[in-house]
Amino acid sequence: MTADKGILGRYARVLDAVAESPDGLAFAEIARKTGLPQGTAHRLIGALLRVGYINASQNRRIYVLGHRLLRLLHLRTPRELVAELARPVLKSLVERFAETAFVAKLEGDEVESIAMVLPEFERHSYVQPGRVMPLHAAASAKAIFAFQDKEFLGQALQRPLVTFTPKSITSKKKVLAELAQVRKAGYAACLDELDPGVSSYACPIPVPGGIFYSVGLVGVSQRLEQYSTATLVAALREAANALGERLSGRAATR
Amino acid sequence: MTADKGILGRYARVLDAVAESPDGLAFAEIARKTGLPQGTAHRLIGALLRVGYINASQNRRIYVLGHRLLRLLHLRTPRELVAELARPVLKSLVERFAETAFVAKLEGDEVESIAMVLPEFERHSYVQPGRVMPLHAAASAKAIFAFQDKEFLGQALQRPLVTFTPKSITSKKKVLAELAQVRKAGYAACLDELDPGVSSYACPIPVPGGIFYSVGLVGVSQRLEQYSTATLVAALREAANALGERLSGRAATR
DNA sequence: GAATAAAGTTCCGTGTTTCGGAAGTCGGCA
DNA sequence: TGCCGACTTCCGAAACACGGAACTTTATTC
Known part of the structure; x- marks a missing residue:
């Protein structure tokens, strides 16, 4: 969708992408799946990591849903x-x-x-x-x-x-x-x-x-x-x- | 905690508050539980509603987790x-x-x-x-x-x-x-x-x-x-x- | 039913944050 | 060593979040 509902819409797209891949996603795949520029994707991922909505697993390269969401x-x-x-x-x-x-x-x-x-x-x-x-x-x-x-x-x-x-x-x-x-x-x-x-x-x-x-x-x-x-x-x-x-x-x- | 990790941290606090109340929360209760000023809480709730992370139930006055989160x-x-x-x-x-x-x-x-x-x-x-x-x-x-x-x-x-x-x-x-x-x-x-x-x-x-x-x-x-x-x-x-x-x-x- | 309180909504000037292109770094591989 | 793809950082312009205060609506009390 071109209609990004504000800043949250982009975060939500990243989370959707991550959740839809049972085994997690690498950085580049997130950028591709969401259609976000790499720089932007990187910044969003950083923010999501900081609040605990996604976690970096393995060699810090695969992202999965984080503890804060799993808690919900x-x-x-x-x-x-x-x-x-x-x-x-x-x-x-x-x-x-x-x-x-x-x-x-x-x-x-x-x-x-x-x-x-x-x-x-x-x-x-x-x-x-x-x-x-x-x-x-x-x-x-x-x-x-x-x-x-x-x-x-x-x-x-x-x-x-x-x-x-x-x-x-x-x-x-x-x-x-x-x-x-x-x-x-x-x-x-x-x-x-x-x-x-x-x-x-x-x-x-x-x-x-x-x-x-x-x-x-x-x-x-x-x-x-x-x-x-x-x-x-x-x-x-x-x-x-x-x-x-x-x-x-x-x-x-x- | 006073340490708000960026804008996402405040959204997360609202979501936590809503999720922790099995029967949903009214607007004022969200503002109180999260410690956010009413004006701010209102704006955040509006954004969360727009992306589908929370839903307004009943007479549009009680907020519960939205379809987008339930999907995850x-x-x-x-x-x-x-x-x-x-x-x-x-x-x-x-x-x-x-x-x-x-x-x-x-x-x-x-x-x-x-x-x-x-x-x-x-x-x-x-x-x-x-x-x-x-x-x-x-x-x-x-x-x-x-x-x-x-x-x-x-x-x-x-x-x-x-x-x-x-x-x-x-x-x-x-x-x-x-x-x-x-x-x-x-x-x-x-x-x-x-x-x-x-x-x-x-x-x-x-x-x-x-x-x-x-x-x-x-x-x-x-x-x-x-x-x-x-x-x-x-x-x-x-x-x-x-x-x-x-x-x-x-x-x-x- | 009027008075009052509580709950919810809108406004707006200020100032911080996001935006994304581009340039830079890292790490594996031949 | 040199290449390539994956990832990370930078930065000025533009956009958005911020929250106090004023306002509207709904509920409560007498």
Whole structure:
């Protein structure tokens, strides 16, 4: 189209070109596909890189969609799509540990539980799908918020930190310290912080663009204690990696 | 953050704000969340509207992500996510018609078959998942390309129109006419155009932002003829609507 | 239903940024 | 070493973004 709708129109054309090529595009191909002069294309690509709308992969020569756009995409991915894909992985966790397994997702600026499989004998569940997991008192939420940027986190921390149990962490400073710890360890735990006598463990699910999902186990604290933390975390991490590959289309279709 | 990375940084902040609010944002909320002066916010929103990165919903007062971004989202949605969700719907089509049912997806600038369920007695399939469906000789591809914009279509039509059978349409003009017809009728048919003696029908799957998927039936022409076109199309349309709702997160979780 | 507040829109002089052609640099290859 | 294509930088002219303030429209209150 000759009708370039302002400056944004040209940026949009570059993004369209990049998105339409599943394996990314080299600089010259972008200039050709969009019909932009090389100098101009170069400048636009530089700006897009700086805001994170495209990323340079490999030897810095192939451009693909960037983390900032992938973030929007995951925020808008319907819960059901992810839930459907996660079910088999959750089932195998349940079989192994006989505890409730679940997946949580970043929705807007909150973390929600979106899929759950519970052991057969269990009478009730601790995380109904759709339940909002509080940032300071749920392993699943910690595992996701620990990997968000400061600005976003600061906004989320505006919400009051409700005291659910005597063990709940209710100071912003302590929450931030906890999240830093989660980031370092690669997993989150919540022992009696949300419901008394109930504990949970969760790992972030790595997908290109950032962390938007987590996979976890919940159960009566006493029963969970029979497994070592290392065992639980190793299993969750494995599950998280498997889910990450499925969510980004790199999985061997089972 | 005070560090605005150029003009794109401010647009990005608006988009982030909109994406983080699942139900959309009013003008004033955008200005507040991004910290932009009202006049400025208004101008940026206008530009974003013009390129289709945001849409005004309802009484033109609530802004949500626009079709141009949703398009990127769907282009990048892994095949497996969609395939998993589509399976039950495909199964019920197969049960009813005893013919192969499948879903196709726009990948880059090509249409690919991504999920398929075939009747038990069938010995081989006509559309392996992963097969690229030619724009001019496959119902599934026609059903998708018919709803793409002219620019994109023109680009796709650069590719040579292979003659698969005597019935294949091989002139650009006729292909365009056929696509216009598909757009009007709301479904596409291919009678012996790709493989001799094999026919297919397909309907576009409506999701917010445009058409990126189609659902179809394939089979030996003679066998398919026992159903009236109206019957086939009605069933496909129903399936397409069901899939559309699931894909956009509006479905009643079965 | 009038008064008032809130939400949304337009204007415009100032000043920064974009524009793209052309010239320059890099890196692989014979 | 010298060539070629891919990529990057430069720069003056022109265009556009900037945001405060004034204005219109819509919602709320009494």
